[in-house]
Amino acid sequence: MMLELIGISVLWLFLFGYIIVGSIDYGAGFFNAYSIITGKEHILSKIIQRYLSPVWEVTNVFFVFFFVGIVGFFPQTAYYFGTVFLVPGSIALILLGVRGAYYAFETYGSRGHKGYAFMYGLSGLLFPASLSIVLTISEGGFVYIEEGNPKLDYQALFASPLTWAIVVLSIIAVLYISAVFLTWYANKTGDQTATALFRKYALIWAIPLILTASGIVYELSSHNPPHYERIFNLWWMFAISLILWIVTVWLIWHKKRYDVAVWLMIFQFAFAFFGYGAAHYPYLLYPYLTINEGFTNQAMAISLIVAFILGLSLLLPSLYLIFKLFLFNEDYVRGRKEKE
Amino acid sequence: MIFDDPVAASRFLTIITLSFHIIYATIGVGVPLLIMIAQWIGIKRNDEHYLLMARRWSKGFIVPVAVGVVTGTAIGLQLSLLWPSFMELAGNVIALPLFMETFAFFFEAIFLGIYLYTWDRFDNPKKHFLLLIPVAIGGAMSAFFITIVNSFMNSPQGFDLVNGQIVNVNPLAAMFTPAMPTKVTHVIVTAYMTIAFLMAAIAAFRLLKGSNHVYHKKALYLTMKIGLIFSIATAIIGDFSGKYLAAYQPEKLAAAEWHFETEGAAPLLMWGLLDEDTQEVSYALKVPYALSILAHGDPMAEVIGLNEFPKEVQPPLIIHYYFDSMVSIGVFMMGLALLYWFGIRMGWAFVKSKWFRWIIVLGAPLSFLAIEFGWWMAEVGRYPWILRGLLTIQDAATTSEYVGIISILFILLYFVLGVGTVVVLRRMFKNNPIEKDITKYEGGGPS
Ligand code: HDD
Ligand code: HEM
Ligand code: HEM
Numbered sequence: 001m002m003l004e005l006i007g008i009s010v011l012w013l014f015l016f017g018y019i020i021v022g023s024i025d026y027g028a029g030f031f032n033a034y035s036i037i038t039g040k041e042h043i044l045s046k047i048i049q050r051y052l053s054p055v056w057e058v059t060n061v062f063f064v065f066f067f068v069g070i071v072g073f074f075p076q077t078a079y080y081f082g083t084v085f086l087v088p089g090s091i092a093l094i095l096l097g098v099r100g101a102y103y104a105f106e107t108y109g110s111r112g113h114k115g116y117a118f119m120y121g122l123s124g125l126l127f128p129a130s131l132s133i134v135l136t137i138s139e140g141g142f143v144y145i146e147e148g149n150p151k152l153d154y155q156a157l158f159a160s161p162l163t164w165a166i167v168v169l170s171i172i173a174v175l176y177i178s179a180v181f182l183t184w185y186a187n188k189t190g191d192q193t194a195t196a197l198f199r200k201y202a203l204i205w206a207i208p209l210i211l212t213a214s215g216i217v218y219e220l221s222s223h224n225p226p227h228y229e230r231i232f233n234l235w236w237m238f239a240i241s242l243i244l245w246i247v248t249v250w251l252i253w254h255k256k257r258y259d260v261a262v263w264l265m266i267f268q269f270a271f272a273f274f275g276y277g278a279a280h281y282p283y284l285l286y287p288y289l290t291i292n293e294g295f296t297n298q299a300m301a302i303s304l305i306v307a308f309i310l311g312l313s314l315l316l317p318s319l320y321l322i323f324k325l326f327l328f329n330e331d332y333v334r335g336r337k338e339k340e
Numbered sequence: 341m342i343f344d345d346p347v348a349a350s351r352f353l354t355i356i357t358l359s360f361h362i363i364y365a366t367i368g369v370g371v372p373l374l375i376m377i378a379q380w381i382g383i384k385r386n387d388e389h390y391l392l393m394a395r396r397w398s399k400g401f402i403v404p405v406a407v408g409v410v411t412g413t414a415i416g417l418q419l420s421l422l423w424p425s426f427m428e429l430a431g432n433v434i435a436l437p438l439f440m441e442t443f444a445f446f447f448e449a450i451f452l453g454i455y456l457y458t459w460d461r462f463d464n465p466k467k468h469f470l471l472l473i474p475v476a477i478g479g480a481m482s483a484f485f486i487t488i489v490n491s492f493m494n495s496p497q498g499f500d501l502v503n504g505q506i507v508n509v510n511p512l513a514a515m516f517t518p519a520m521p522t523k524v525t526h527v528i529v530t531a532y533m534t535i536a537f538l539m540a541a542i543a544a545f546r547l548l549k550g551s552n553h554v555y556h557k558k559a560l561y562l563t564m565k566i567g568l569i570f571s572i573a574t575a576i577i578g579d580f581s582g583k584y585l586a587a588y589q590p591e592k593l594a595a596a597e598w599h600f601e602t603e604g605a606a607p608l609l610m611w612g613l614l615d616e617d618t619q620e621v622s623y624a625l626k627v628p629y630a631l632s633i634l635a636h637g638d639p640m641a642e643v644i645g646l647n648e649f650p651k652e653v654q655p656p657l658i659i660h661y662y663f664d665s666m667v668s669i670g671v672f673m674m675g676l677a678l679l680y681w682f683g684i685r686m687g688w689a690f691v692k693s694k695w696f697r698w699i700i701v702l703g704a705p706l707s708f709l710a711i712e713f714g715w716w717m718a719e720v721g722r723y724p725w726i727l728r729g730l731l732t733i734q735d736a737a738t739t740s741e742y743v744g745i746i747s748i749l750f751i752l753l754y755f756v757l758g759v760g761t762v763v764v765l766r767r768m769f770k771n772n773p774i775e776k777d778i779t780k781y782e783g784g785g786p787s
Contacts, residue, residue: 055453057405057406057409057449057452057453058446058449058450058453060409060413060449061442061445061446061449063413064412064413064416064442064445065442065446067416067417067420068416068435068438068439068441068442069439069442071420071427071430071431071435071438072431072435072436072438072439073435074431075427075428075429075430075431075432075435076428078420078424078427078428078430078431079424079425079427079428080424081420082420082421082422082423082424082427082428082738083424083738083739083740084740085421086421086422086738086740086742086743086746087740087742087746089417089421090418090421090746090749090750091749093413093414093417093418093750094749094750094753096410096413096414097410097411097414097753097756097757098753100406100407100409100410100757101406101407101410101756101757101760103406104402104403104406104407104410104757104760104761104764105403105760105763105764149739296431296432296435297432297506297507297509299509299510299511300432300433300435300436300509300511303436303511303512304435304436304439307436307439307440307443308439311440311442311443311446314443314447315443315446315447318446318447318450318451318474319450321450321454322450322453322454325454325457325458
């Protein structure tokens with residue numbers, strides 16, 4: 001009982017980490033493309049170069065960690081989700097490939113092709129959107145068992161408003177998270193034009209964010225009533241999330257303490273994300289798979305947790321080092337030291 | 341069409357993705373070690389050229405790493421998407437090394453990021469050099485852990501199967517299988533060998549293209565020497581791999597050798613043509629006693645023949661050519677490196693001739709081919725099993741009917757990535773020839 005809770009918490013935590021760092025990356029790519037196309041030119045290119053290039057590979061490992069870890073802790077997910085997620089998962093991989101190509105060829109090679117920037121920006125928005133389908137699938141109602149094999153009902157999936165609400169939320173969340181972060185980062189680099197621009201983006205996306213999020217909860221009330229009820233029982237987590245959102249927007253509106261705003265935004269998502277996850281418990285896939293039935297054997301669970309602790313004790317100091325060098329290093333952030 | 345059958349399509353897509361990823365993975369394992377050696381020599385001898393070598397190699401390294409990350413992520417997720425039943429079983433028994441591998445990725449990615457972007461940020465060049473060590477270890481550990489998984493597929497152990505239920509799982513026993521020691525070392529050593537010959541080929545190519553800079557000569561000599569050492573290690577460990585097969589997967593060895601009847605003092609057949617009905621081999625190069633030596637280290641030893649096994653579990657006979665190609669390339673590269681090294685010491689002129697340098701250039705694609713052939717032999721030779729003796733490929737594949745279309749998309753992606761890698765790397769170094777770099781860093785001190 002304890003072990004599967006540890007397992008799912010670890011995975012959920014890393015998924016959350018991925019959502020935050022990934023969103024910053026994806027959103028930045030989109031804003032970059034947008035500013036190039038609307039002629040505001042390379043305000044962002046520099047930031048992408050300075051901050052995102054050194055860490056994008058690390059960002060990706062968070063994603064790998066999640067899908068490797070979930071198969072490790074809950075092997076049956078490979079069976080259920082592996083079969084039904086083939087198409088959306090493959091599309092996501094191709095989009096990831098397009099983005100990777102940009103990093104490989106554009107940032108490190110020569111620069112300045114508009115088409116590349118456009119593809120890069122677009123794939124960054126569609127990638128989380130296609131991954132978010134997995135959340136919809138896990139709500140149940142779209143998977144049926146035929147001859148002992150799980151099948152995905154594409155028609156029901158694409159006709160459901162829930163699907164589209166989640167897709168839209170994933171896109172808006174990416175833009176909002178990214179804009180709030182970049183407001184702070186641009187301010188730190190001392191670039192006033194960029195700061196003003198991102199501040200505007202952050203404010204623009206703040207309202208749609210809350211609207212779609214509420215829309216999803218509303219959708220759930222009819223699509224998956226038990227889940228909806230559990231969300232309702234955890235109302236306080238979502239209430240805290242809402243308050244954090246209000247304070248974040250207030251700070252950004254009044255151009256105060258962008259650093260605090262970023263942290264509040266992170267906690268806002270943390271409360272919503274963990275509230276959602278806790279309400280989803282114990283199901284991995286409604287109604288077929290729970291974390292209790294799908295859990296791996298005792299021996300594997302313990303060795304995975306031991307490996308995780310050992311790995312983490314290597315990882316945390318290294319992560320600290322890279323963030324210190326690139327994200328929080330005044331000289332580097334302001335571009336004072338030239339890099340190769 | 342193979343695309344209509346989910347099993348065939350899944351196999352097809354798996355081959356394509358893995359064969360593509362392994363090119364970049366090999367680079368990811370091998371290049372950090374070579375950079376390390378060059379930078380170390382540069383610091384020790386205070387020789388600007390070796391430092392520049394390290395700097396230029398690491399600059400070029402970024403591009404294949406990025407593609408390696410993409411293709412690696414693809415294969416990682418594809419394993420669950422295409423082989424859900426296998427991963428369900430694997431998750432119960434062999435998840436541990438897969439999980440640990442992600443930490444190796446983290447480690448490599450973090451320190452690589454730091455290393456690449458801090459060339460001129462340390463006052464003491466040794467500190468910068470130290471950052472490379474975790475990168476090289478991380479790359480080798482990725483190969484180590486993933487090859488452990490592959491070893492498990494070849495000689496599964498560490499659990500019991502009772503009425504289709506997995507019980508008594510021992511994750512450590514599943515990691516340390518009989519296949520593991522030879523497989524892991526062979527894979528890592530061949531990666532180092534291949535990358536050494538890759539760098540040698542680049543240096544030889546530059547010399548052929550008119551640059552006569554001593555930088556390239558130093559690079560060529562250094563990398564050929566490293567290549568020599570690792571090609572010898574490759575052959576030795578390859579021999580151990582043969583002994584492993586004889587003991588644990590005799591059907592794979594027999595199929596690779598077209599060895600049909602169990603007999604002592606078995607000869608090794610290289611190449612040749614097979615008449616499948618009569619099991620007659622013609623035109624083959626026959627090395628007496630060699631198969632007995634490869635399998636058991638004794639010229640008289642008995643080697644089990646393929647006819648001992650039921651037809652359904654006999655691997656495809658094509659792996660004979662894969663095996664022969666791998667071994668031939670291995671022996672050829674070892675001879676080439678030895679000749680070069682000896683020639684330079686003895687002052688033989690022909691090792692500096694144009695044709696000899698062209699052969700060195702050819703060595704790079706050949707070494708990569710040997711890696712592909714080795715994997716094809718190892719994986720196709722496991723047929724019909726995905727987990728030898730326990731789970732067949734047929735039962736493990738997805739039942740989704742969309743694998744065919746998806747495969748086409750992935751082929752397009754890999755095509756773009758493959759062509760892009762070459763184009764970008766060429767442009768990068770064409771715009772920055774060594775002469776320009778030397779002027780740029782002249783007098784600037786090491787790193
Ligand atoms: C540069 C690449 C290269 C070269 C020159 C060689 N090999 Fe190799 N070989 C590999 C690259 C490789 C590999 C890609 O690393 C494989 C595929 C799977 C594996 O474990 O390693 C492999 C597998 C492999 C296997 C099968 C192991 C298994 O299926 O479990 C055997 C028996 C050998 N090798 C033997 C040799 C011998 C006797 C060589 C003589 C020189 C040799 N290899 C050269
Ligand atoms: C841990 C590592 C690996 C795992 C888990 C793995 C898994 C698999 C699986 C599930 C299949 C499909 C079954 C089959 O068709 O035989 C397969 C086949 C194959 N793999 Fe591996 N593989 C690994 C390493 C590699 C690598 C690095 C290569 C490099 C090229 C490779 C080359 C192939 C090839 C060529 C096939 C096709 C075999 C056939 O046609 O039957 N494998 N592998
Ligand atoms: C089925 C087999 C394999 C799977 C599932 C797999 C998975 C992955 C994944 C997910 C990544 C990206 C990690 C990141 O985001 O940084 C990756 C990269 C890498 N893989 Fe593979 N891999 C496989 C086979 C291999 C083999 C056989 C080797 C070594 C011989 C290898 C060596 C590497 C290395 C060194 C990297 C780091 C990226 C680079 O430096 O190019 N992989 N792999």
